[in-house]
Amino acid sequence: MAEAKPQDGVQIDLISGERMEGLTSMEKIRTILDGVRDGNIVILEEGLSPDEESRLIEVTMTEISPDEFNGIEIETYPRSEAADASLLDRLMGTESTKKLTVIGPANQIETLHKDENLISALVSRK
């Protein structure tokens, strides 16, 4: 995602579930962090699995650098779909983790409001 970005704008990348589906966990994390480190807001149609979220936090921590990158702000709807999956799905390990996820640079995005079906965020320029 190396599109040119106007100086006075904020780039938003809306990444479809289909595009992420073929990627490995590390490729997904790299796609997200490369975008965020460029100052973009990344919106994932289908989010990450819990294990990928765990690795995203871990990799983010290794990339934080004073005066350069402070980390990420990430928001998904608070109710995990995994908790609502059917017993059969849970037993079979096929419960859905699909949930819209917004990720941005910690110094550029601020969550104003979040509830079970609305995420409202303020995005500022660098």
Place this chain on the structure above:
Amino acid sequence: MGLLTNLKDSISRAASTLFSEENPRRIGIYGPPNAGKTTLANRIARDWTGDAVGPESHIPHETRRARRKEDIEIERNGATVNIDIVDTPGVTTKVDYEEFLDHDMEKDDAVRRSREATEGVAEAMHWLREDVDGVIYVLDSSTDPFTQVNTMLIGIIESQDLPVLILANKTDLEESSVQRIRNAFPQHETIPLSALEGDNMDEVYDKIAEYFG
């Protein structure tokens, strides 16, 4: 769906009791920064071994390395439960050294502290995926529990099928609301306590024995 989760937790606990290994189970103390994890770890360690685990502070990220206290024997109802507790750094998705400058720290110290904090969080995530058998999740009951870090961490813990006990800490504070935490994670049992004052520790130890024994 809470009923099914509770049922699953009960089966999981019963199975782990039946097939428990001889080695003590490693219980990770997790939660966001400044929830009182080290205060709790010290309270447990002092109550049962006489030693502390590490220094406590109101400055975020005082704990920047996972610290393990081994062979803690907790006696409940005539039985003994052996656990190792692992006090972990508070988990976050961002660390800004400038926040430490607000605590009268020089820039060099603040930068060093932030570097150590990021390493500590990465280490905590690694422990969670690889090296703990159960989790005590500590929340500050005077603050909003509906945060992304809490949602993600509880999701990660659930996905690994680890037994988890949620503790609503800091009940000594006027703004404390245990119900707010129960509402945030209704699928899990929430136990109120003040690790600082030692309030309700008997129930905490009962539950530790029940969940992790």
